[in-house]
Amino acid sequence: MAAPIFRCFSRGQGLGTPGLSGVLLLGLREAHSGAQGLLAMQKARGLFKEFFPERGTKTELPELFDRGTAGNFPQTIYCGFDPTADSLHVGHLLALLGLFHFQRAGHNVIALVGGATARLGDPSGRTKEREALEAERVQSNARALRQGLKALAANHQQLFANGRTWGNFTVLDNSAWYQKQDLVDFLAAVGGHFRMGTLLSRLSVQTRLKSPEGMSLAEFLYQVLQAYDFYYLFQHYRCRVQLGGSDQLGNIMSGYEFIHKYLKLFTFLPLPEIDHIMQLHVKEPEKRAPQKRLATEVTKLVHGQEGLDSAKRCTQALYHSSIEALEVMSDQELKELFKEASFSELVLDPGTSVLDTCRKANAIPGGPRGYRMITEGGVSINHRQVTNPESVLVVGQHILKNGLSLLKIGKRNFYIIKWLQL
Ligand SMILES: N[C@@H](Cc1ccc(O)cc1)C(=O)O
Incomplete structure (x- = not known):
């Protein structure tokens, strides 16, 4: 033109x-x-x-x-x-x-x-x-x-x-x-x-x-x-x-x-309070205060205080990769949170390694390809990258206090493992 x-x-x-x-x-x-x-x-x-x-x-x-x-x-x-x-x-x-x-x-x-x-x-x-x-x-x-x-x-x-x-x-x-x-x-x-x-x-x-x-x-x-x-x-x-x-x-x-x-x-927030929240938002928009407040108020009303606490834990676990948040979650909550994740119950044998865990959970392919996925940094347990396939699982680190491990392969494939006979 x-x-x-x-x-x-x-x-x-x-x-x-x-x-x-x-x-x-x-x-x-x-x-x-x-x-x-x-x-x-x-x-x-x-x-x-x-x-x-x-x-x-x-x-x-x-x-x-x-x-x-x-x-x-x-x-x-x-x-x-x-x-x-x-x-x-x-x-x-x-x-x-x-x-x-x-x-x-x-x-x-x-x-x-x-x-x-x-x-x-x-x-x-x-x-x-x-x-x-x-x-x-x-x-x-x-x-x-x-x-x-x-x-x-x-x-x-x-x-x-x-x-x-x-x-x-x-x-x-x-x-x-x-x-x-x-x-x-x-x-x-x-x-x-x-x-x-x-x-x-x-x-x-x-x-x-x-x-x-x-x-x-x-x-x-x-x-x-x-x-x-x-x-x-x-x-x-x-x-x-x-x-x-x-x-x-x-x-x-x-x-x-x-x-x-x-x-x-x-929300039922009084109008002056809403004005105040909006004012703070202008100064610090990255804090997303109105959005968070809205989410808090609505979740409380719809899902009750328990639902709100659970939602907060989930947010911490998902968006802030918080291990503390993962640790206090029930397997039900974790399943809810990672809806797509597959769930397996495994027995913890002495000396169980990262590689064994991934294989038992059917999270990686067999043979050298699966091994390489770990060494190349594609695997994390409880939000921490694990690059040594042979390292042995440590309770408190790879296995949370609630007896669970959250295994992540690649960007978004999650596996929840519940360890039996701990
Ligand atoms: N309505 C505007 C054009 C416009 C289109 C989309 C917008 O989101 C905003 C403005 C005009 O006619 O001049």
């Missing part, structure tokens, strides 16, 4: 007239109009028109981008671009410049091509339904847009960076996650979190419903897909901020609400 990078922009009042409108910045945190630092600079340029949410939590959006605030740096910010044509237009460029400003300040940015969303057509800012685009057309447009975005990012880096280190620029396409998505699974998992009243209240929907043409279901569901994108990028890339044209407010609010719902819905 030798098409020019930009084409003329002609979408209602959105991003159409640079300087007059501007980019709307939406974050998963609070913003006050008195933005400082990076955001204040962008505001002064007239690039960002509004921040959302405007009020509610104590941490302000500007602080999110502040190098000085521990744990906040760098952030990930995204903006979506639907491939309704085969080249970027000037409205896209304005949003892209918004992303570039963050990248220059050291944050990571994602330009998301809407290979899936473009099939539905965003009703925002439009009085009439878009002409449906064929799948092949959207695909080739998306390819062209991805190339265009990459080319622009490369120019920006090569011609403007002058050796400075900036954040990463990543191009993604939402068809990557919707292609694999089963419709019923999607509706069952996500659909229940969106309330009709809220979806219907969006300006884009209201305007269209009042128009003589009305609105199709595909268009109506558009905001759910965009909301899910935000959630997906939040989950996979810790992306907490979305940029978009002024017409995008409704779509982005849906995503914001979708992400924040859970602690309030699924």
Whole structure:
């Protein structure tokens, strides 16, 4: 495609007239109009028109981008671009410049091509339904847009960076996650979190419903897909901020609400405590405090205190390779935890070696191949690698206090051994 990078922009009042409108910045945190630092600079340029949410939590959006605030740096910010044509237009460029400003300040940015969303057509800012685009057309447009975005990012880096280190620029396409998505699974998992009243209240929907043409279901569901994108990028890339044209407010609010719902819905934690947890999360997102708290509260409610303790032991054993956690587990718990693992009861003869154990549990092939699997480091017992096939099992090390051994071959083949006559 030798098409020019930009084409003329002609979408209602959105991003159409640079300087007059501007980019709307939406974050998963609070913003006050008195933005400082990076955001204040962008505001002064007239690039960002509004921040959302405007009020509610104590941490302000500007602080999110502040190098000085521990744990906040760098952030990930995204903006979506639907491939309704085969080249970027000037409205896209304005949003892209918004992303570039963050990248220059050291944050990571994602330009998301809407290979899936473009099939539905965003009703925002439009009085009439878009002409449906064929799948092949959207695909080739998306390819062209991805190339265009990459080319622009490369120019920006090569011609403007002058050796400075900036954040990463990543191009993604939402068809990557919707292609694999089963419709019923999607509706069952996500659909229940969106309330009709809220979806219907969006300006884009209201305007269209009042128009003589009305609105199709595909268009109506558009905001759910965009909301899910935000959630997906939040989950996979810790992306907490979305940029978009002024017409995008409704779509982005849906995503914001979708992400924040859970602690309030699924727990009895008082609202100030939830706010506090979310505040700490901004400072130390890697601790995943809200996720852990949510898991704790829900597990306690559903499986009781015992279930919660057991789940904690399992997490320790699985994700922190904790031998202490393995040691206090019952064989039932261990079986539950390693559902795929085969279970064998073996008699511990004096002098039983690592090799004997692997063979008796049918965990390795016979002959030199099985032997080599051990020497080459493919075998561990109780989370510790064992490379000497001849070493004799030691109680307290290879055999846990509860009379069990957890044998792992390769990355994910587990065998639970219960030693008899210890
Ligand atoms: N709806 C946006 C594009 C977009 C697509 C997917 C997203 O996740 C975000 C934004 C527009 O039409 O401009």
